[in-house]
Amino acid sequence: MPLTKDMILDAAEQVLRRYGPDKTSVIDIAKSLQVSHGTLYRHFASKAALREAVTERWLDQSIAGPLEGIAGTAEGSAAEQLRLWLEALIKKKRDYAAEDAEMFAMYAAVTLERGPMLTMHVDRLMKQIASIIERGMRAGEFKPGTADAVARSVFLATESFHHPAHAHEWSSETVDEDFAAVWSLLLSGLK
Amino acid sequence: MPLTKDMILDAAEQVLRRYGPDKTSVIDIAKSLQVSHGTLYRHFASKAALREAVTERWLDQSIAGPLEGIAGTAEGSAAEQLRLWLEALIKKKRDYAAEDAEMFAMYAAVTLERGPMLTMHVDRLMKQIASIIERGMRAGEFKPGTADAVARSVFLATESFHHPAHAHEWSSETVDEDFAAVWSLLLSGLK
Structure with missing residues (x-):
């Protein structure tokens, strides 16, 4: 074979x-x-190339792929869809950090190296956000703007809830409340 | 003696x-x-207590103290003051990461431990943001709300630009543009 x-x-x-x-x-x-x-x-x-390829497949299968389903929906409120998408991303990150520690640690290490594979993964996620924001802009639910740039800002402004370097903060008692507050500020900026 | x-x-x-x-x-x-x-x-x-005390004094003298000067101003646009304050925080973090690497590394390590000293430092910074936001709310420049909660959100939403775990990203070519985009989204949420 x-x-x-x-x-x-x-x-x-x-x-x-x-x-x-x-x-x-x-x-x-x-x-x-x-x-x-x-x-x-x-x-x-190299071992590094192998490690990166394993992480890439894991990120596609565990994070970017499943979230595509939420981003692909073109019905209902875009604000609600964006909140659901962000909450799903955050939940996945938290769950994997706790329950799939080896793969999560490998992903965290690859993130520190900031190679092209990770940039592609982040771009894929930002494109999903952009598609939701674009729909919201077209529907007049969000104020007009450049969907890609706004999506990047939303991703960056929520990094403390999904970037692996913050994983040790995700068990904090206030983390859900904190996300709700950041989300409310961002939503207010989008509308 | x-x-x-x-x-x-x-x-x-x-x-x-x-x-x-x-x-x-x-x-x-x-x-x-x-x-x-x-x-x-x-x-x-303990050595840990000594290390924490050195870091605490460094954070007061190098970060929180100097920023107090910007936060204490009660004239002009609160939005402009908040942007200046955030840019000063971000510049200080970047400069220290590059030019005072030992102290910055110690501070990054203490941040991972999330002890009460670091919470106090972050609270002090958030209070400075809150005082600016409160002034903006009183003047009708920002929409009404709970200044402390909004300040916390602004701090969290800008963490990729000032949290030490992101230091390796601060040499990116897009970092200034990224901050400008996040700031614009946040400001739009504040107004």
Whole structure:
């Protein structure tokens, strides 16, 4: 059976979860696939590239993909849709930080490196926000403006609730109240 | 000459800057003051307490103190004053991250611990924002509301520009443009 990218990523994700990103070597992943590490290097040039590819797939499947469903809705209040979208993003981040600690730690590390993959992920999320804001602008629910720029601002202004560097703050007792207050200020700015 | 708190903090800050927080011991600080570490422990119960006290004084002197001057002004546009205050906070954080890396790293570490000292520092900053917002509300420049809650939202919504966990993003080419966009959304929400 030929070695597919998905087979490698499945094995890599499993091994990374078991040993953690620091202790996992490319040899460990090659072993679990019963191939030589030379074979693996033909698909991924480095352990960093492999780690990034695993994180990219995880972000697509766990965060950006599911949120696409909310952003794709074109009915009802855009404000309500945007709040739901943000709350879903925040809930996902919190849940993964607590329940999928290894993958979340890997994602947090990749975030610090600020490579092109992470920029693409953030762009994908901002585009989802922009599509909601654009609909709200067209409907006259939001004041007119450049949807992309406003979406970027909404994303940045809510980072303390979804950026992985703030994960240690998400267990705070006031975090939901804080988000509600920030949301209310932003919504007031959008309208 | 009796050992004062300020003398200890001066020595501790010097030693911490020289060796970095991880490599500094209470014994190093005691040596630089030519006292026994027992004497030092009578003033500060632990290395952590000493490190926190040094950071607290640094935050007061370098951040909260100087900003008080801007917040204390009661003339002109409150919106303009709030923008100046935020820009000053952001500039200070960026400058210290680049030019006073040891103290900034210590402050970033203390931030992760989220102890009462840091809460007090953040509260002090939020009170300064609240005083500006309250003046703007009284003058009818900002829409009415609870100044403290709105101030907290403004602080949280701008964290990607001043929270130390985001320091690695402050050299981005778009950071000034990003702040301008977030500020414009927030201002629109305040008015």
